[in-house]
Amino acid sequence: MNPVNSGGAWTAVYLGLVLAPLVVLFVGDPVPPGGFWWDLAIALGFAGLAMMSVQFILTARFKRATAPFGIDVIYYFHRYIAGMAFAIVLAHPAIILTANPDLVFYLNPLEAPWFMTVGVLSIVALTLVIVTSYWRGALGISYESWRVIHTGLAVAAVLLALLHVQGVGFYVAEPWKRGLWTVITLSWIGVIGWIRIVKPWRLLRRPYEVAEVRQERGDAWTLALAPVGHGGFVFQPGQFVWLTLRHSPFAMREHPFSVSSSPELAPGRIELTIKELGDFTRTIGATAAGDRAYVDGPYGAFSIDRHPARGYVFLAGGIGIAPVMSMLRALADRGDARPHVLFHAYRRWDRLTFREALEALGTRLDLRIVYVLEEPPDGWDGERGRITADLLARYLPEDRAEREYFVCGPEPMIDATERALRDNGVPMARVRSELFNLV
Amino acid sequence: MTRRTMARLLALLSGLIVLAVAVVFAWLQNR
Secondary structure (H helix, E strand, O other): OOHHHHHHHHHHHHHHHHHHHHHHHHOOOOOOOOOHHHHHHHHHHHHHHHHHHHHHHHOOOOHHHHOOOOHHHHHHHHHHHHHHHHHHHHHHHHHHHHHOHHHHHHHOOOOOOHHHHHHHHHHHHHHHHHHHHHOHHHHOOOHHHHHHHHHHHHHHHHHHHHHHHHHHOOOOOOHHHHHHHHHHHHHHHHHHHHHHHHHHHHHHOOOEEEEEEEEEOOOEEEEEEEEOOOOOOOOOOOOEEEEEEOOOHHHOOEEEEEEOOOOOOOOOOEEEEEEOOOOOHHHHHHOOOOOEEEEEEEEOOOOHHHOOOOOEEEEEEHHHHHHHHHHHHHHHHOOOOOEEEEEEEEOOHHHOOOHHHHHHHHHHOEEEEEEEEOOOOOOOOOEEOOOOHHHHHHHOOOOHHHOEEEEEEOHHHHHHHHHHHHHOOOOHHHEEEEEOOOO | OOHHHHHHHHHHHHHHHHHHHHHHHHHHHHO
16 A cells, blocks of 8 residues: 555544544434533534543554554644643533533532543643643653653543543443444553553664764764664664663653664664764763663654655755655665765854764765755855755756655744745655654 | 635534534424
8 A cells, every 4th residue: 555545544544533422422222312512512522532531542652553654743743632632631621611501519529420430630731741842842851751740640531531430420321332442442541551561571672782983073972782682673764763762662762763873874773963962962972882771662754765756855954854855865875876966054164963974975976965054154155044946046956846855943943944945846756854853 | 615614614614514413312302
């Protein structure tokens, strides 16, 4: 199946999972109507719970399901749909209380039955999930703490909601429906078990060792990792992995990073280039050869191997050069003779990550490199500022509609670059982007 | 259309479909 069809099929599976509880409401013994608003609120409650549960499946990193889209965009979908699910869940009590104001005592744990209190607590947990995710930076929560908080609160929200459903007993009274809900609950617990136990256990059996730590320009480090006692994995240039360093895979201390090396490197060996941007990345320099590492991957659809073309145009901002480097190195190692262009936007020339390595690649490939510096040094006669439509117009090849484009960098840079490409007549279907900010 | 726009649209569409099915359910229950 091609990626588009397969993407459509997986979207249908998603909708099927989310709508299943609503379909189950329709079948079986008829339930006396409670009025339009009452029944709408009940339906929204079930739908909201289903959407919350499926959120766990979306981020479980099932390779086959995420491959057609690229897992980075699944995380974006997870984030967008979370807002919709939250609104649907909030509508459930809001409609009930608006239509029946005398039920407001349900909000008071001293007067309400236990199953109403767990329902309220579920919404409190869900609200905290949303607040800590959308405003993690503003709240000063570290990535590691956030992951623990996020998982804990999300699991609590769904468990409490399931208790609420069973306690209230609407539409679930028939034995087979109770059985079905038990199966749904167990499947959901199974997914959690897969993520937190089976996956880490599999990673534990395939350890890696830090073979080399190299300092790069621009506060970046390259970690070379070698598999210990196994053959590693096959990846496509441009893909990324989740890295756990100096901790057990069970510790939930993993971070996503792009592979910057060529798949044609020594078998199983991978290199990750990491810029010092946060608490974890600032400790990378302290990593020593021989340190233990665990690598979950490869992930992502951002690869030349998925998109054959007459030539490629790469547009990198800052450390977004890392996956582009992997693709350029792969092209060079494969003796590629097609024409390629690289736009590399960076702040300063003396801090430009991979400066020397890029110059060397320029001699092995038909590669035109356009550096765009925000703070160029004195006497700089190259491009300055940012990647704009005017700048692209000066360098894009005549056959621009037949090239494939790879954009990687901070999100505002990706947005601006995509617009600039569109303004130059590049079909958006030929533009691939990699989103680094998964949180 | 970029993949992010597609993800946004699919999320919106999924939410609207869920809402529509919930409305249909409530209407069928009470007609």
